[in-house]
Amino acid sequence: MDNGFNVNDHFAGKDPVVIKIYDHLLKHTRRFGPLSEDPKKTSIHLNNVTAFAIGVRFPIGVSFDFNNVPLDIFIQVVPVLDFFSGYAPHTVFIDFDASVGIRYWFN
Numbered sequence: 001m002d003n004g005f006n007v008n009d010h011f012a013g014k015d016p017v018v019i020k021i022y023d024h025l026l027k028h029t030r031r032f033g034p035l036s037e038d039p040k041k042t043s044i045h046l047n048n049v050t051a052f053a054i055g056v057r058f059p060i061g062v063s064f065d066f067n068n069v070p071l072d073i074f075i076q077v078v079p080v081l082d083f084f085s086g087y088a089p090h091t092v093f094i095d096f097d098a099s100v101g102i103r104y105w106f107n
Helices: 016-032
Strands: 034-037 044-050 052-057 060-065 072-085 092-104
Touching: 016 034, 016 044
Parallel strands: none
Antiparallel strands: 034 044, 052 072, 060 072, 072 092
């Protein structure tokens, strides 16, 4: 968005360590997703692009049930089909989850 301001104007005449801190913060903030810098008159706004995801899981597993105790032991593999909106690298993604555990059954 061009409003006559740029990011470098905010660092003019400042100690170089200020620019290093800003770059460091920006680098770590980008790990949470893409963002854009929108410089204003007295500040720099960081705009995050939002995304939405939904997935469908297909659990496949085996469980062993103890007859006299309300416990069971299980192992499962779960193929997941994820659908993304607003996320640049992909719109459909397939991954796998796995789990092993013990369940206690309440009456």
